[in-house]
Amino acid sequence: MPGFMQTERVLRRLKTEALKRQFGFDKSESVEYIGRAVAALAGDPNVLKKTGQIHFVADLAREYGFTDIDGRLVPRFGVTA
Numbered sequence: 001m002p003g004f005m006q007t008e009r010v011l012r013r014l015k016t017e018a019l020k021r022q023f024g025f026d027k028s029e030s031v032e033y034i035g036r037a038v039a040a041l042a043g044d045p046n047v048l049k050k051t052g053q054i055h056f057v058a059d060l061a062r063e064y065g066f067t068d069i070d071g072r073l074v075p076r077f078g079v080t081a
Helices: 008-013 017-022 031-042 057-064
Strands: none
Touching: 031 057
């Protein structure tokens, strides 16, 4: 399960630093981050043990030891009221 993604559309909408702060852009992740999660799962010989579950990219990053393209371990995405 990805978090707040830095898609082209998001990047077009959040042009100012104020908007980026307002929407928590510092906790967003690149589209490559989820790709790294998929690659890590594809390379795991025990991947079948993970079937039928929801996995957060942040948790997989810690488990498999990968980071986002800027070197960050992006926190698990969550919506707060």
